[in-house]
Amino acid sequence: xxxxxxxAAGLLVASMNEMLIDAKEKIKSPDAFALKxxxxxxxxxxxxxxxxxxxxxxxxxxxxMGDGSSNILNKDxxxxxxxxxxxxxxxxxxxxxxxxxxxPYSAPxxxxxxxxxxxSMMSKGYAAIIIQNSAGSGKAxxxxxxxxxxxxxxxxxxxxxxxxxxxxxxxxxxYVFRVGEVHQKDDxxxxxxxxVDGYTRTNRKKASCNLRDTGHAKERYAELVDLVRFGKxxxxxxxxxEYYEGKINxxxxxxxxxxxxxxxKPTLDDFKKTVSDYLAWEVSNLLKNQTTENDRLGK
Numbered sequence: 001x002x003x004x005x006x007x008a009a010g011l012l013v014a015s016m017n018e019m020l021i022d023a024k025e026k027i028k029s030p031d032a033f034a035l036k037x038x039x040x041x042x043x044x045x046x047x048x049x050x051x052x053x054x055x056x057x058x059x060x061x062x063x064x065m066g067d068g069s070s071n072i073l074n075k076d077x078x079x080x081x082x083x084x085x086x087x088x089x090x091x092x093x094x095x096x097x098x099x100x101x102x103x104p105y106s107a108p109x110x111x112x113x114x115x116x117x118x119x120s121m122m123s124k125g126y127a128a129i130i131i132q133n134s135a136g137s138g139k140a141x142x143x144x145x146x147x148x149x150x151x152x153x154x155x156x157x158x159x160x161x162x163x164x165x166x167x168x169x170x171x172x173x174x175y176v177f178r179v180g181e182v183h184q185k186d187d188x189x190x191x192x193x194x195x196v197d198g199y200t201r202t203n204r205k206k207a208s209c210n211l212r213d214t215g216h217a218k219e220r221y222a223e224l225v226d227l228v229r230f231g232k233x234x235x236x237x238x239x240x241x242e243y244y245e246g247k248i249n250x251x252x253x254x255x256x257x258x259x260x261x262x263x264x265k266p267t268l269d270d271f272k273k274t275v276s277d278y279l280a281w282e283v284s285n286l287l288k289n290q291t292t293e294n295d296r297l298g299k
Contacts, residue, residue: 015100016045046094047072048081077114083121097125099179105170110135112143115175119151124180127151133158133173136256144253148183153248155190155228156256159197165210166203173257176228183250190231191258193242194224 019040027033049055055074062072073086085094099118103111110132119127136144136156157174164170198217202210219237226234227243235243244260266274 015098016040019044043071045071046085046096048075048077049073050076078117096122097179099125099127101127101129101131103129103131105132105168109140109143112140112147116143116147119147119177119179122179125178126154127177127179129175129177130159130172131175133171133257136173136175136254138254141253144256145251147177148250148253150182151177151179152181152183152187153189153256154178155192156258157192157194157224157228158257160195160199160201162201165201175256183248185247185250187247188245189248189256189258190228191244191246191260192224192227192238193259194220197221 020037023036023040024033027036047058049058049072052074055072058072071085073081075081075086083093084090085092099122101114101118103114105111107113112131112135115127115129115131132139153175155174155176157176159172159174161169161171163172196215198213198215198220200212200214204210216237223234223237227238232243232245241260244258246258248255248258
């Protein structure tokens with residue numbers, strides 16, 4: 001089973017497409033693949049939306065795309081959702097092993113309350129959360145410490161500042177978790193600076209295209225996935241300044257946004273340049289003083 005997905009058809013469609021692609025690669029029989037496709041759409045996706053109008057739009061969008069309604073529930077995920085299916089299966093837990101979330105940023109503690117609630121309903125699997133990066137640097141420490149008692153932080157990805165251009169200019173991070181395993185102090189976390197993702201965005205309402213690939217965006221996103229999965233052996237487009245493997249303190253909760261350390265140890269070339277600059281400055285002063293002395297003596 002896969003996926004408790006927080007909002008709308010967009011996330012559901014994206015996850016469903018990935019599941020269908022994966023199934024197609026593994027299932028060679030057309031008949032078997034057709035049955036698996038029906039199973040994915042009917043039983044392996046669950047979405048939550050609190051706003052009735054958005055809920056209806058999500059349902060209509062899924063139907064028009066030929067994807068059914070894919071179990072989208074019109075519920076408050078914090079107060080009304082208990083982890084069960086719904087749709088005639090109210091007493092049966094949805095066995096999610098993948099979770100995708102983009103919570104409302106106005107909630108207390110930088111919305112980490114949504115993350116804690118979601119992960120607490122999973123016993124295993126993986127989760128990817130896009131949220132204000134201040135949630136990982138001190139604005140939600142108590143939530144973060146509790147989350148790390150049952151989930152391991154695998155990666156912290158700094159996203160472009162203009163990712164939500166036209167709607168918000170808040171700095172966001174994606175946090176990736178492995179659910180069901182306590183985060184240990186010696187666990188390695190992959191810190192990735194993805195602030196340059198290869199796309200140029202505009203906010204022109206009448207523009208034919210507001211998102212243009214101007215810097216190998218597709219390749220950068222593909223490498224990002226590989227880095228999260230396999231680590232620095234997949235470094236190609238990214239530089240070592242953009243990728244850093246480090247540790248966090250599970251009892252801290254405010255150290256989730258790290259960057260590659262800067263090497264401040266001077267090199268031999270640095271020393272030579274400093275000496276050269278100093279000698280040039282001394283010679284310049286000597287010549288200036290000599291000129292002033294000659295002028296004073298009238299020479």
